[in-house]
Amino acid sequence: MKIATNRKLLSLLLVSAGLAAASAAHASDGTITFTGNVIASTCKINGNQADISVALPHVGANTLGAAGATAGRxxxxxxxxxxxxxGTNPTKVAVVFESGSNVDQTSGRLTLxxxxxxxxxxxxVQISVLNDKQQPIKVGSEGDQGSQTVDIxxxxxxxxxxxxxxxxxxxAEAGAANSKVQYSLTYQ
Incomplete structure (x- = not known):
């Protein structure tokens, strides 16, 4: 009985030593601290009509006759x-255009x-979203999309x-040119 108890104790010590060695081998190199702020209120968009439709004009396929041609701004x-x-409420607001299944990840334009x-x-044909300076926004981009930030x-x-x-x-070849993009407001 004493031998069986000693074997169990020895097995337990070996497992404990292995776990301690594994912990030492995976020691941390640093800490990442995340900070943020959850605000109490946000803005109403278009009088609570956050979903909007933008009707682009009808254009002839010949106006989009080569790669890079644009029309219908x-x-x-x-x-x-x-x-x-x-108080401590945000003073600026911006829009982030979200990535999605109809976003060309390379160009940042919307697929149809x-x-x-x-x-x-x-x-x-794709649809480009442009900022207030009429420069292309790279929709779905992780970094600066080229959008705008305005004061509240x-x-x-x-x-x-x-x-x-x-x-x-x-x-271009003629046909329906419909697409959509989701967006989020961000506050600063």
């Missing part, structure tokens, strides 16, 4: 109201929806202005 805005101001049998999708006015309003346009990836 159309302005759109996100009007923000009821933003909480004062598939279309239907009755209304097939245009070919060799004392009355709790702000306006973010953008443009959208067709962008040819090659000689």
């Amino acid at each position: 159309t302005p759109f805005s996100l009007a923000l109201t009821d933003c909480t101001t004062g 929806d598939d279309g239907t049998a009755e209304a097939p999708a245009a070919k060799n 006015a004392e009355d709790g309003t702000a306006q973010l202005n953008y443009f959208a346009e067709y962008h040819a990836t090659d000689k």
Whole structure:
């Protein structure tokens, strides 16, 4: 009985020593500390109509006859109201255009929806989102998308202005040119 107890004790000591050695082999090299702030209130978007539609004009396929051609530049805005101001509340707001299944990760442009049998999708066309300076935004980008940051006015309003346009990836072929992108407001 004493031998069996000693064997169990020896096995337990060997397992404990192995665990201690494994812990020492995986010692940490540093600490990453995350900081942030959860704010009590956000802004209303377009009077609580966060989903908007931007109607691009009809353009001829010949205007998008080669890669890089653009047409149909159309302005759109996100009007923000009821933003909480004062104290430690944010003073600036920006938009991040989210990555998704219809975002070309290389170009940052929007790919077109598939279309239907009755209304097939245009070919060799994407949709570019542009900032207020009419420069392309790289939708879905992890870093700076080239969007804009605006001040929140004392009355709790702000306006973010953008443009959208067709962008040819090659000689365009006629068809429906529909797409969508999700977005989020970020506060500073």
